[in-house]
Amino acid sequence: MQKEYPRFVSLLTKNTVALILAGGRGSRLKALTDWRAKPAVPFAGKFRIIDFPLSNCLNSGIRRIGVITQYKAHSLLQHLSRGWGFLRGEFNEFVELMPAQQRIEDNWYKGTADAVFQNMDILRSYDPSYVVILAGDHIYKMDYGEMLAYHASSAADMTVACLEVPVDEAKAFGVMSVDASQRVTAFHEKPENPQSVPGRPDHALASMGIYVFNADFLFEQLIRDADDPQSSNDFGKDIIPYIVSRYRVFAHKFSDSCVGSQQGAEPYWRDVGTVDAYWEANIDLTKVVPDLNLYDDTWPIWTYQAQLPPAKFIFDDADRRGAAIDSMVSGGCIISGATVRRSMLFSNVHVHSYAEVTDSVILPNVEVGRNAVLRKVVVDKGCKIPEGLVVGVDRQKDEERFYVSEKGVTLITPEMLGQNMHQIR
Numbered sequence: 001m002q003k004e005y006p007r008f009v010s011l012l013t014k015n016t017v018a019l020i021l022a023g024g025r026g027s028r029l030k031a032l033t034d035w036r037a038k039p040a041v042p043f044a045g046k047f048r049i050i051d052f053p054l055s056n057c058l059n060s061g062i063r064r065i066g067v068i069t070q071y072k073a074h075s076l077l078q079h080l081s082r083g084w085g086f087l088r089g090e091f092n093e094f095v096e097l098m099p100a101q102q103r104i105e106d107n108w109y110k111g112t113a114d115a116v117f118q119n120m121d122i123l124r125s126y127d128p129s130y131v132v133i134l135a136g137d138h139i140y141k142m143d144y145g146e147m148l149a150y151h152a153s154s155a156a157d158m159t160v161a162c163l164e165v166p167v168d169e170a171k172a173f174g175v176m177s178v179d180a181s182q183r184v185t186a187f188h189e190k191p192e193n194p195q196s197v198p199g200r201p202d203h204a205l206a207s208m209g210i211y212v213f214n215a216d217f218l219f220e221q222l223i224r225d226a227d228d229p230q231s232s233n234d235f236g237k238d239i240i241p242y243i244v245s246r247y248r249v250f251a252h253k254f255s256d257s258c259v260g261s262q263q264g265a266e267p268y269w270r271d272v273g274t275v276d277a278y279w280e281a282n283i284d285l286t287k288v289v290p291d292l293n294l295y296d297d298t299w300p301i302w303t304y305q306a307q308l309p310p311a312k313f314i315f316d317d318a319d320r321r322g323a324a325i326d327s328m329v330s331g332g333c334i335i336s337g338a339t340v341r342r343s344m345l346f347s348n349v350h351v352h353s354y355a356e357v358t359d360s361v362i363l364p365n366v367e368v369g370r371n372a373v374l375r376k377v378v379v380d381k382g383c384k385i386p387e388g389l390v391v392g393v394d395r396q397k398d399e400e401r402f403y404v405s406e407k408g409v410t411l412i413t414p415e416m417l418g419q420n421m422h423q424i425r
Helices: 027-034 053-062 072-081 110-119 122-127 145-151 167-174 215-226 235-244 276-284 394-398
Strands: 014-020 065-071 093-098 130-135 158-166 174-178 182-187 202-212 250-251 312-314 324-327 332-335 339-341 355-360 373-375 377-379 411-412
Touching: 014 053, 014 110, 014 145, 027 411, 053 065, 053 130, 053 145, 065 072, 072 093, 110 122, 110 215, 110 235, 122 215, 130 145, 130 215, 145 158, 145 202, 145 250, 158 167, 158 174, 158 235, 158 332, 167 202, 182 235, 182 250, 202 215, 202 235, 215 235, 235 250, 276 377, 373 377
Parallel strands: 014 065, 014 130, 065 093, 158 250, 312 332, 324 339, 339 355, 355 373, 377 411
Antiparallel strands: 130 202, 158 202, 174 182, 174 202
């Protein structure tokens, strides 16, 4: 039986402001982020990555949210203005955009802590008791209200959300050590030799980049850090290591506030920061029982909804049948005498007759020409796949035109096809 998740609405969440750090490029996604920030990358057929932390805030009862942007933010800002403008200012609820604007000095954001510091006058005007700092580029469902309650009951100055990861993957995270009360005793950002969890030598305790601060304490630490000429002005590299030995910093287990994972499965959290990870997370959703439950109406994911007609499947001849098997097909799609297997099709994808699409992620507004064959590909928004193009069969040939990942996922963008959507001159 599916677990029911209560909405955590209280003075804690009401007196909290969430800040989503959404300014990063995400360079490991290669050409997918040439013209958009990583949080704006489409995911799961109809969403953007940033919809997940935003939806977590709303479902948790946090309705004062700032989104800090910097790198190529137009696509992200457009999505937020179209899909997240429904909160009511009269009730002191909002999603407010905070682009890099050199409010304090003539520099762009130098690090995650500096991004918050440069908006501190705005943050102070909200007069919060607590500030939740979130990354805008991860896929997960989490009740931040549970973490806030843990933070308050621990009398913590700061709380860090954490999960256990394999030691060989921990080098990409901030790694913590904790005592029996879950107080953080050491913190190392992306260490070469991560310390393992006691009793689990093959796992380490990793930071998820989700922090709860007492607001006044956060302001003090941001000012102190900004005045330190040796600091890189980053939470993981500078602020957390400094305060761990001086103040009350606690670790909050993600398993205690995770929402929406399948029963008996590990808590679902994905960093879709590489082409392989992005492909795998999307394709996983086409399985009979995926690791992430998107059909859970107790914790919905909100997004901008384009007004599109239903998906359409046409032709039923023996050699020309419009069909999609073990796939997710979004609104506005037309499968015209073509076959789609184990694939994720975003909005307004048109697959023409005799084409074959297998194990692929096709972003919005893509046209797949007749007789084309696409296997294990990610096709970026707006591509027009030529008739008869074959990708995913001959890796050496694919590498001459496209990006092919370590695990054999081929990324296709309009520019790789000579279709320059972003003409400068």
